[in-house]
Amino acid sequence: MRAWAIVTLMLAMISCASPSRAEDGYELWLRYHPLPPAQVTLYNHQATELIAGAATSTQDVTRSELQRGLSGLLGHTVSLSDHITHDGAIVVGTPGSSALIGSLHLNTQNLGSDGYLIRSVMVNGHAATAIVAQTDVGALYGAFHFLRLLQTAQPIEHLDLRETPRLKLRVLDHWDYLNGQVERGYAGASIWDWWKLPDWRAPRYTDYARANASIGINGTVLNNVNAGAIILTPAYLQKVAALADVFRPYGIRVYLSIRFSAPIEIGGLKTADPLDPQVQAWWHAKADEIYKLIPDFGGFLVKANSEGQPGPEDYHRTHADGANMLADALAPHGGVVMWRAFVYSQKNPEDRAKQAYDEFKPLDGRFHANVLVQVKNGPIDFQPREPFHPLFGAMPKTPLMMEFEITKEYLGFATHLVYLGPLFEEVLSADTMARGNGSTVAKVIDGSLEGHPLTGMAGDANIGTDRNWCGSDFNQANWYVFGRLAWNPMQSSRSIAEDWVRMTFTNDQAFVKPVVDMMMGSREATVDYMTPLGLVHLMGPGHHYGPAPWDASESEADWRPVYYHRADHQGIGFDRTSTGSDAVAQYAPALAAQFNDVKQTPEQYLLYFHHVPWDYRMRSGQTLWHELVAHYTQGVEDVKQMQETWQHLDGHIDAERYRQVAAFLAVQEKEAQWWRDACIAYFQSISGLPLPPGYAPPQRSLTYYESLKFQYVPGFSSW
Numbered sequence: 001m002r003a004w005a006i007v008t009l010m011l012a013m014i015s016c017a018s019p020s021r022a023e024d025g026y027e028l029w030l031r032y033h034p035l036p037p038a039q040v041t042l043y044n045h046q047a048t049e050l051i052a053g054a055a056t057s058t059q060d061v062t063r064s065e066l067q068r069g070l071s072g073l074l075g076h077t078v079s080l081s082d083h084i085t086h087d088g089a090i091v092v093g094t095p096g097s098s099a100l101i102g103s104l105h106l107n108t109q110n111l112g113s114d115g116y117l118i119r120s121v122m123v124n125g126h127a128a129t130a131i132v133a134q135t136d137v138g139a140l141y142g143a144f145h146f147l148r149l150l151q152t153a154q155p156i157e158h159l160d161l162r163e164t165p166r167l168k169l170r171v172l173d174h175w176d177y178l179n180g181q182v183e184r185g186y187a188g189a190s191i192w193d194w195w196k197l198p199d200w201r202a203p204r205y206t207d208y209a210r211a212n213a214s215i216g217i218n219g220t221v222l223n224n225v226n227a228g229a230i231i232l233t234p235a236y237l238q239k240v241a242a243l244a245d246v247f248r249p250y251g252i253r254v255y256l257s258i259r260f261s262a263p264i265e266i267g268g269l270k271t272a273d274p275l276d277p278q279v280q281a282w283w284h285a286k287a288d289e290i291y292k293l294i295p296d297f298g299g300f301l302v303k304a305n306s307e308g309q310p311g312p313e314d315y316h317r318t319h320a321d322g323a324n325m326l327a328d329a330l331a332p333h334g335g336v337v338m339w340r341a342f343v344y345s346q347k348n349p350e351d352r353a354k355q356a357y358d359e360f361k362p363l364d365g366r367f368h369a370n371v372l373v374q375v376k377n378g379p380i381d382f383q384p385r386e387p388f389h390p391l392f393g394a395m396p397k398t399p400l401m402m403e404f405e406i407t408k409e410y411l412g413f414a415t416h417l418v419y420l421g422p423l424f425e426e427v428l429s430a431d432t433m434a435r436g437n438g439s440t441v442a443k444v445i446d447g448s449l450e451g452h453p454l455t456g457m458a459g460d461a462n463i464g465t466d467r468n469w470c471g472s473d474f475n476q477a478n479w480y481v482f483g484r485l486a487w488n489p490m491q492s493s494r495s496i497a498e499d500w501v502r503m504t505f506t507n508d509q510a511f512v513k514p515v516v517d518m519m520m521g522s523r524e525a526t527v528d529y530m531t532p533l534g535l536v537h538l539m540g541p542g543h544h545y546g547p548a549p550w551d552a553s554e555s556e557a558d559w560r561p562v563y564y565h566r567a568d569h570q571g572i573g574f575d576r577t578s579t580g581s582d583a584v585a586q587y588a589p590a591l592a593a594q595f596n597d598v599k600q601t602p603e604q605y606l607l608y609f610h611h612v613p614w615d616y617r618m619r620s621g622q623t624l625w626h627e628l629v630a631h632y633t634q635g636v637e638d639v640k641q642m643q644e645t646w647q648h649l650d651g652h653i654d655a656e657r658y659r660q661v662a663a664f665l666a667v668q669e670k671e672a673q674w675w676r677d678a679c680i681a682y683f684q685s686i687s688g689l690p691l692p693p694g695y696a697p698p699q700r701s702l703t704y705y706e707s708l709k710f711q712y713v714p715g716f717s718s719w
């Protein structure tokens, strides 16, 4: 007995010493580890019993999540009940499914299918918390919000919250191939085990759905936009249906990327011409087949006539012809088409930044009602910084869907700590001036500017089979912030970062504040050490790892860094003014005038819009060359500062995650230095200018940096 007591005591001591508990990141922001005792005491009398139905699968997962969350956070099981017996009950559901909730007569009007209320109420003299929605999924979202309040140590008395999403489709796009590889994936292989589906439904699929539902994501495109036709064959549709079954209770619909030429490849037709009746009939039949298996199937995502993919232009038809043909096949079932505007062609000598606008703007008003045009945040390709895409605000008759890249193809892969919230926020809050001041990108995509009911945001996922899902603990924050901004694109990325840090690590303010500050500065640091002052696309060819501003080896001109920076002995930058490529004219007149004038252009976009002499005087009074070197150097200094911040936080969290972050920051510092030195060495070889006083020369020669070659780079080299 005595030995047993000692063992129990030791185990209790180990579990109390939470800062040293090893963790692997699998639980994401849904850890539900015990709150500090003082917090538990506070919450205990406000969470005494749970009244939650389980008549549907969504109600069932809502109830389980609340039980799991409450028992984890409070350290004891909260009893289930079917009526209120004490103060402190938590009641969750809809007026239709619960007489108790119906009797509260709360105003659930206009909550729509996903909204919810969280209210402190009195029931028969007992204080209670009601989580109420019009649908089961709305109640699930409310339950996750309520748990978030506890996880982030917020008060739960006197609650009066009302939430509805501003966007209808909140979707992850997986760039996963059916062979298990993930294009631009830095977190291992695809989480979809296609071979074992439909018979084996890995528990991880459920955890994936939980995580998504907790942040309001309600759709997932399972396969890469560079799609094969095989996904549409009966055997694969069975596998897709199995995943849809797992996700359904969590309010998540599945979508598929389709290959436009599938009617030829798996349908035996001679053409995929969207105006051909046989092709149309094939897609109608395919849609019917899919909906028989998956009644709530979401629809199709399409990359057409872009980077070698087939599309309607192969038959001299427009993107609208192609999208509408698919939309008509899906419409009877309520499905949508998300048609990508990421198009450019090497046959077109026009500035690549202009090509999507040139092709899509004339099609405004020509898409059917269930089509969204999915536009990347900037005109080039998810660079550390670009101006917002000029299509936002330029297609008032078409619902435009935002596409962000959550996976960090151009921002340091898995190992650089870069919180993308500020990047997303910068784009969403940018003013398109399409309908005067205040016509922000957020208002374009939430439909409020032009009154579109169909709205959405897509994020190219950073998820893989790594235990921590995203390749690093901090990359989880990018999945998280994407979901929260897709729910409400007006939110501040700082407050979302704070929630994430509290849920993922600790509520200890001595940790939260410096870590949130570090995250908020991390994207600007990366812009500085990679592509400051409006430079873009300086990365290594094909794999996109590391700097290669000198590279001209790519087969196509607009895949080469030299195409983008245009550095010569006189100066640097791409002239997109009215005397250059005139890309500025694609923006609203007031913005076009601003970007056209070198003096009015925000310096963060200077070299994106202007070719500027090396001795150009910046607002600081320094020359452009001096400032370029200063930005590159600052980026490295900022990463060193991040390392220092992290060093001071040792002991605040578990050793396992702490150590990996520290190791990754060391990689980031090394690679930031490499970016700085390689870019300075190269640009100096072009400008012929000495380094400004006080700046260290590159550590190695330009020849050395140019000689570096990489094999098996994740996300690319093994295709």
Ligand code: GCV
Residues within 6 Å of the ligand: 175, 183, 184, 224, 225, 226, 303, 307, 342, 381, 409
């Ligand atoms: C999925 C860039 C990436 C490609 C990606 C493409 C796209 O070109 O490098 O990997 O392909 O964008 O978004 O379609």
